[in-house]
Amino acid sequence: MSSEDFQDEPVTVDVMILDTKSESSVEPPIEEWPSLVISIPEENNKRAMYKTDLYSPGSGEICTKYISMSDSSIFRHPYYNYPAVLDPGIENALFAVDEKKIYPDDGQELYVAVCKDMNQHCVKIFQKGLLEEVIDLKYYCVNSAGVRPMAIALQHNKYVKILNVTDNFLNEDACYHLGEMLTTNCCLCELILSGCRIGPAGARRLFAGLAVNRALKILDLSRNQLGDTAMEYIANAIVLGLDVKKIYLSYNNISGKGVGVLAEAFQTHNKFTHLDLSWNNLFSPLGVYNFLSSLSENKFLQELNLTWNSMSGPRLGTAIKNCMVAPNLRHLNLSNNKLSGEAITNLIGNMSKAKKLVTLDLSYNPMTPDDALLVLTKMKSPAVKLQTLLMNNVFVNSNFLDLLQQLKEMKSKRNTVVTYGGSINYFKPQGVNIRELVLNRAEYLAKKSRKHPVDIALVALQLLKDKYVIMSAKDFSTAISKSGAPLDDDLIDEIVNAFAGPKLAKSKTIDIRLLADYVKRKWPERQLPPSPLPEPEPEPIPKPVKNLKAGKGGKKGKK
Incomplete structure (x- = not known):
């Protein structure tokens, strides 16, 4: 069969039409709800007991577990008497972020x-x-x-x-x-x-x-x-x-132990420009020496305050000398300490190397006039750039005042400011001089012995001749004992005080030059014998005398 055989035959199509009017989306009335259809048994024991007051049905409410939720469009089921509890804010309190x-x-x-x-x-x-x-x-x-x-x-x-x-x-x-x-x-x-x-x-x-x-x-x-x-x-x-x-x-x-800890930290980081350690306990060299030495490497330090620390001694003077080498140090306050003598001598050792040091405060230290003169002499050097030297309550002598006048006349030192406590008017003893008194007593005791008298003036001159210029009190006492002079310790101590030399940290000294000079003026007739003694000239040997008469007679006899 070909496709042409079907062209003249009619085609039938089955169409099914749905009747939408038979069912409606409108809900039935409440009377037709199946949930309202309650089948009551013919014999209800509870109803019978209720009539005899033996049963009470209660409030008439139905347990919610027997009520099914409706999926229809009804807002609330007629038997749903327990509406849902609204959130009182718990969720917001737990999960919401406060602004x-x-x-x-x-x-x-x-x-x-x-x-x-x-x-x-x-x-x-x-x-x-x-x-x-x-x-x-x-x-x-x-x-x-x-x-x-x-x-x-x-x-x-x-x-x-x-x-x-x-x-x-x-x-x-x-x-x-x-x-x-x-x-x-x-x-x-x-x-x-x-x-x-x-x-x-x-x-x-x-x-x-x-x-x-x-x-x-x-x-x-x-x-x-x-x-x-x-x-x-x-x-x-x-x-x-x-x-x-x-x-x-x-x-x-703060003591030396505390600043010693700072000294170790300064090896890592040290940028302080102003450091105030006044009114502490930095009198012990232990720790303080390392601390001040470490400050010498600080390129930023400009001001250092070490007042009221009872600093004293030559070792702390050396530590301060090392600290003065700091490149930018401008103000150094050492007032109200116990610096004097050898400590001052060590302290000013690097003053010429302190190129930017402007102010040095040494006020209220137990400095002697000689210490003040030594500091001013160092300041006179052209290499020292110090402009202000404060020495309040430090007394000075006439030599200091003369040097200060010379300092002010220098062109490079015209703006220099120097303060001091006052000048000392030397006491001129009236009557007996203490030097003459102690030497007279020593002369009397030395020549008291008739067997071995000692001339104390010649002993002093001999010490100077042996090139003893400065002697400690102990060495001077030993030299007097060796000379045989019976002088007691108190008298020797007074002689040392009368002709005192420069002060040391641990002992007193005597200036033999002062002692010998006074002895020469007191007893000018006493002099040491020349040394060495001149040797005596040898006596000439007499020549033998010839017998002339015997010679002539003999010759004649031979002839």
Whole structure:
């Protein structure tokens, strides 16, 4: 069969039409709901018992587990009497993020909010000062608990540069919050905590994160009872890169042990320009010598204050001499110590190498007029650039005044300032001179013995002839004993005092030149025999005499 055979035949198509009107989406009335069709049994025991008051059906409510939820469009099932409980806010409390309030950078509103949370009174002068450069709270009796809101308000403040909390007792917790503030604050330049009694524990909290701060340049910790323990915390901060330029540590009972720890830290990092260690206990060379020697390598040090430390002795004088070599040292304060004698001699050894030293303060030291003259003589050198020499309460003599007048006449020293306590008018003894008195007594005792008398004048001249110029008191006593003069120790000591030589650290000396000069003027007729003694000339040997008569007669007899 081909396809042409089907062209004339009709095609039948079955079409099924759905009757959409037979069913409707409209819900049937309530009366036709199957759930309302309740089949009541013919015999109901509960109904019978209810009629006899033996059964109570209760409230008439149906347990919810027997009620099925309807999926229709009815809003609420007629028998569903327990609507769902709305969320009282638990989800928001657990999962929703509270909007954080952003406070201005000045910290005023933040300070008030934190004080309100902590139930603290706001310090109005601090609140107003947050918009100024200086906040002065000295002697203000600031509560230690009130430091926390202050520190929080200053964390991001960009106005305050100086915070003064002088003489407000701060505990360890207050120092902790100040230390936390310094780790984030980038504007505060000066922090004054003088007299706050923070102690070693407070210093530990304060310096915990101070090394990361690059804005703070001045830190005043005077009168805080730090001791040697707190020096370890400061040393740790220095090793980590502490950027503070000026630090004040006076009145803190720091000894040589504490500054010895700082000396070790200075080998790693040393950028202090001003260092105040006055009113401490730096009188022992142990630790202090290394500390001052380490400061000589500091290229930034400009001012060093070592007053009221009872510093004395030649070793500490040498340590100060080493410290003066610091390249940029301009002011050195050594007043109110115990420097004298050999310590002063060692101290001024490097004065010519201190090219930028402008002021040297030696006031209220037990210096003698000779010490003052020695310092001024060193200052006269053209290599010394010192401009101000302070020696208040140091008495000088006429030689010092003459040299000072010569110094002022020099062109390079016209602007030099030199202060001193006063001039000494030498006492001219009337009557008996102490030198003549002790020599007369020594002469009497030396010649008292009839068997072995000793001339004390010749003993003094012999010592000078043997080239003894300066002798210690002990050596002089030994020389007198060897000469045979029976002088007691008290008289020898008075002779040493009358003809005193330069002072040493441990012993007194006598100047033999002064003794011999006075002896020559007192007894000019007494002189040592010439030495060596001239040898006697040998006697000439007599020549033999010839017998002329015998010779002539003999000759004649032979003939």
